[in-house]
Amino acid sequence: MKAFQDLTALSTALATQGLIPRGSLNFDPSEPAPHGLSNNPAKSVLLVGQAGSAPWPHFLRWREKQPRDLKDPLDAWSREVIGAVAEKFGARAVSPSDKPFLPFQQWAMRAEGLKPSPLGILMHPEYGLWHAYRGALLFDHEISIQAPQNPIHLCDACIGKPCLNSCPVGAYSADGFAYETCLSHVRGPSGVPCRDAGCIARNACPYGWEYRYAAEVQAFHMKAFAGL
Ligand code: B12
Ligand code: SF4
Ligand code: SF4
Numbered sequence: 001m002k003a004f005q006d007l008t009a010l011s012t013a014l015a016t017q018g019l020i021p022r023g024s025l026n027f028d029p030s031e032p033a034p035h036g037l038s039n040n041p042a043k044s045v046l047l048v049g050q051a052g053s054a055p056w057p058h059f060l061r062w063r064e065k066q067p068r069d070l071k072d073p074l075d076a077w078s079r080e081v082i083g084a085v086a087e088k089f090g091a092r093a094v095s096p097s098d099k100p101f102l103p104f105q106q107w108a109m110r111a112e113g114l115k116p117s118p119l120g121i122l123m124h125p126e127y128g129l130w131h132a133y134r135g136a137l138l139f140d141h142e143i144s145i146q147a148p149q150n151p152i153h154l155c156d157a158c159i160g161k162p163c164l165n166s167c168p169v170g171a172y173s174a175d176g177f178a179y180e181t182c183l184s185h186v187r188g189p190s191g192v193p194c195r196d197a198g199c200i201a202r203n204a205c206p207y208g209w210e211y212r213y214a215a216e217v218q219a220f221h222m223k224a225f226a227g228l
Contacts, residue, residue, distance in 0.1 A: 007145060010046075010089055017081045018054035019134060022047035023111025026142045034102060034138055037092045042138035046091070046145070047104070047111055048082050049133040051126075052211035072097070074134075074224070082135035091137035104133045115153045118164050119201060120177050125151045128208020129163075154207050166204035186226045195222055 011021055024046040027033040036042035059077045063070075070076060075097045086093035096104045105122060108114055114122040121129045155161070164172055168190070171182035186194045194200060198218025213221070222228075 017058045022049040024145045025110045036138045036140040038140045044139045044143045046137045048135045053213040053217045078134040127211045130208045130211035162204040163201045167201040
C-alpha cells in the first residue's frame with residue numbers, strides 16, 4: 001500500500017482555513033466508490049472537517065467579499081477552499097451537500113471508528129457532538145493513515161441520556177429524529193431559543209463543551225436547516 005507522504009503538508013494547508021483531516025479509508029474493490037480525478041473509481045477517501053467552529057472566522061472573512069444574496073455560502077466556501085487543496089494534492093473534492101448524497105457518516109465511522117449518538121450526529125471521544133464534515137478528497141491511489149483503535153463511545157456510559165429528554169417537542173426519541181416536528185417548532189413562535197442558540201437537545205450533551213459552537217454559529221446553522 002502506498003504510504004501517504006503528504007499528510008503533514010495537507011494538514012498545514014487545511015489548517016490555514018481552520019479545517020482538519022478527519023481520517024481516511026481505502027475502498028474495498030467490491031464496493032461502489034465515487035470516481036476520482038482519473039474518472040475511474042477512487043481508491044481512497046480522506047475526510048475533511050472541523051472540530052468546534054474553528055473555520056468560522058475564515059468563513060466570515062471570505063463571506064464579506066461575496067454577494068449578500070449568495071446561496072448556501074458555507075457550502076460555497078467549503079467547496080472553494082477544499083477544492084484548492086484537492087488541486088494541490090492531486091485529488092477530486094466532493095461535498096456533503098453533493099447530490100446524490102455521499103455516505104459521509106458511514107465513511108467517518110470507518111475512518112475514525114465513530115458511532116452515532118442517539119441524535120444521529122456521530123459522537124467523537126474528544127469533540128463530543130461539536131464537529132462536522134466540510135468535504136472529502138478522493139484519491140486514485142490507496143493511502144495509509146493510522147485509524148484510531150476502538151475509540152471510546154461516550155454515549156454507552158452516559159447515564160440519563162439528557163439529549164433525549166431535552167427537546168421541547170420530543171423530536172428526538174428511540175424511534176429516531178422527527179424532522180417535521182422539529183422543523184415546525186423551530187419555524188414557529190416558540191422556536192426562538194432553538195433559532196437563537198441552537199438545538200437544545202444537542203446542547204444538553206455534557207461532552208465536548210470546549211468545542212461547542214458559539215451561539216452565533218449555531219444560529220447560522222439553524223437558519224440554514226430551517227430554511228429561514
Ligand atoms: C439529509 C441530511 C439531513 C436530513 C436527515 C434526513 C434523513 N432522515 O436522512 C436533516 C435535514 C433532518 C438533517 C438535519 C441535520 N443534520 Co444532517 N445531513 C444530511 C446529509 C446532507 C445527507 C444524509 C444522507 O442521506 N446521506 C446519504 C447516506 C447514504 O449516507 P449515510 O452516511 O449512510 O447517512 C447517514 C445519515 O443519513 C444518518 N441520519 C439519518 N437521519 C439523520 C438525522 C440527523 C439529524 C443526522 C445528523 C443524521 C441522520 O444515518 C445514515 C446512516 O449512517 C448529511 C451529509 C451526508 N452527505 O451524509 C448531513 C449530516 C448527516 N448532517 C449533519 C448535521 C450536523 C445535522 C444537524 C444536526 C445540524 C444541521 N446541519 O443543521 C441537523 C439536525 C437539526 C437539528 N435539530 O439540529 C452532519 C453530521 C455531522 C456529525 N458530526 O455526525 C452531516 C454529516 C453534515 C456535515 N456537513 O457534517 N440532516
Ligand atoms: S447526552 Fe449522552 S447519550 Fe446523548 S449524545 Fe451526549 S453522551 Fe450521547
Ligand atoms: S432544534 Fe429544537 S425542536 Fe429541533 S430537535 Fe433541537 S430542541 Fe427539538
